[in-house]
Amino acid sequence: xxxxxxxxxxxxxxxxxxxxxxxxxxxxxxxxxxxxxxxxxxxxxxxxxxxxxxxxxxxxxxxxxxxxxxxxxxxxxxxxxxxxxxxxxxxxxxxxxxxxxxxxxxxxxxxxxxxxxxxxxxxxxxxxxxxxxxxxxxxxxxxxxxxxxxxxxxxxxxxxxxxxxxxxxxxxxxxxxxxxxxxxxxxxxxxxxxxxxxxxxxxxxxxxxxxxxxxxxxxxxxxxxxxxxxxxxxxxxxxxxxxxxxxxxxxxxxxxxxxxxxxxxxxxxxxxxxxxxxxxxxxxxxxxxxxxxxxxxxxxxxxxxxxxxxxxxxxxxxxxxxxxxxxxxxxxxxxxxxxxxxxxxxxxxxxxxxxxxxxxxxxxxxxxxxxxxxxxxxxxxxxxxxxxxxxxxxxxxxxxxxxxxxxxxxxxxxxxxxxxxxxxxxxxxxxxxxxxxxxxxxxxxxxxxxxxxxxxxxxxxxxxxxxxxxxxxxxxxxxxxxxxxxxxxxxxx
Numbered sequence: 001x002x003x004x005x006x007x008x009x010x011x012x013x014x015x016x017x018x019x020x021x022x023x024x025x026x027x028x029x030x031x032x033x034x035x036x037x038x039x040x041x042x043x044x045x046x047x048x049x050x051x052x053x054x055x056x057x058x059x060x061x062x063x064x065x066x067x068x069x070x071x072x073x074x075x076x077x078x079x080x081x082x083x084x085x086x087x088x089x090x091x092x093x094x095x096x097x098x099x100x101x102x103x104x105x106x107x108x109x110x111x112x113x114x115x116x117x118x119x120x121x122x123x124x125x126x127x128x129x130x131x132x133x134x135x136x137x138x139x140x141x142x143x144x145x146x147x148x149x150x151x152x153x154x155x156x157x158x159x160x161x162x163x164x165x166x167x168x169x170x171x172x173x174x175x176x177x178x179x180x181x182x183x184x185x186x187x188x189x190x191x192x193x194x195x196x197x198x199x200x201x202x203x204x205x206x207x208x209x210x211x212x213x214x215x216x217x218x219x220x221x222x223x224x225x226x227x228x229x230x231x232x233x234x235x236x237x238x239x240x241x242x243x244x245x246x247x248x249x250x251x252x253x254x255x256x257x258x259x260x261x262x263x264x265x266x267x268x269x270x271x272x273x274x275x276x277x278x279x280x281x282x283x284x285x286x287x288x289x290x291x292x293x294x295x296x297x298x299x300x301x302x303x304x305x306x307x308x309x310x311x312x313x314x315x316x317x318x319x320x321x322x323x324x325x326x327x328x329x330x331x332x333x334x335x336x337x338x339x340x341x342x343x344x345x346x347x348x349x350x351x352x353x354x355x356x357x358x359x360x361x362x363x364x365x366x367x368x369x370x371x372x373x374x375x376x377x378x379x380x381x382x383x384x385x386x387x388x389x390x391x392x393x394x395x396x397x398x399x400x401x402x403x404x405x406x407x408x409x410x411x412x413x414x415x416x417x418x419x420x421x422x423x424x425x426x427x428x429x430x431x432x433x434x435x436x437x438x439x440x441x442x443x444x445x446x447x448x449x450x451x452x453x454x455x456x457x458x459x460x461x462x463x464x465x466x467x468x469x470x471x472x473x474x475x476x477x478x479x480x481x482x483x484x485x486x487x488x489x490x491x492x493x
Contacts, residue, residue, distance in 0.1 A: 035114050035266040037212070040127050040205060042269065043116035051110035056138040056201055058107045068103055068251075075198040077247045082195075084418035085427070087166045088245065088255070090173050090214050093207050095245045095253040098264050100204065114266065117208035120184065121274035124149040130202050141200045144189025144384040145455035149278065151183030151386075153402035157217060157273045163224035165240070169433065172217060172224075178409050179402050181210050182386070186412035187455035189383020193413040195421045212268040215261050219271055225259065277400070295397040297390075298330035298449055306468055308341060318345070320370075320470025321448075326380075326387065327462045332449040335471065342444040344473065349435045349443070364473035367435065369408065369448070371427040373467035374416045380463030384455045386412030387464075391434045393449040401451065405437040411450070416464060431471060446471065
């Protein structure tokens, strides 16, 4: 921990331990100041372990969905209100864990109980306490896989990642949801690859780790998180933090309070971002071997082409591929575009490269790869796999898959489930962000490659079917990129 962090903690420890502001929704903190969340390997040796087991036992025994003392209640909150693939994914989950942690204290009778986190960048296999099938173990649930080594990447923590908001260049929120958040769900599988994932106790440790990594990334100066000068005045916050996160009709949280976990009264024992992946010895032999192999561009697969067409008043398709079937084999599909479409795509990329604002409403604002109506098979629903997606992938990759500039994102059972729980599934990827790194300005042909990535017990046979994968130009205005602000006073300093 550096000196800046120590000063910040001491200041907040003293101030938050004695101050609660009525009428602003500021939580009343314990007199001891900031509570500390610890990693599972440390937590299980401490005095709160039995209280945690007691609380989880009570949550699992209570099957009344209307009771906040049941896991079904918190699962329904997740199903009905959680934003996935949209803004405030991180903010909403921070508040969700805050409310859930308070319920743990109530059920356990231990007011000092804090939610632990699972640092899979140090321990990529699910802790043994969660895999013991003893009937009395409240942490056990049958899962497809236990090792998430292949879901890990340093991509969210790359030096160029400064912005926070989804939709901005190199936005942190979008990156960390893409990987490791989604693939961890995918590789564990079972209930974790569905929107009912909070029924699995490991869900809460996974999200506590995502919350910790978000906080660690923001230290010490907040990077490109929209600025809020004062944690004790909702009117003094950036417009980005206006409004509230909703969890139930009577369970909400002012959104600005989720800017910094310290404003909710807690911190993490480890506030450093991972600088390396775990050693091979930490993962299964299968996982470690697979990640060390060179990833080669998969062969082209025959497909049915779809024509360019108007999708909506602000969206136009340049063409794509219909009725794609996914199984354990990786594959590529080459798409070709007409001269006019290729030139319009090239003009968009050229404008974005120099940071010139769009001065013509008839010009596209962004380019998207749209995965329309993906559907899971029975085997695909069980998880244990995902697909890494590339645009114009080179013949071979020597780097980790997400670190390569042609990497676009991931598609797996959890992504499909989260995209479809409120209607027909649809995944979108920021195609323009990848095209910025292309050496060529000729976009008359693009190749899409899906590389299968497996956990320790992957399925065989068809997993996902996609009605159409297409390239779209969007004429809707995109969010403005967050400006760089140095030395902000008042927080993260």
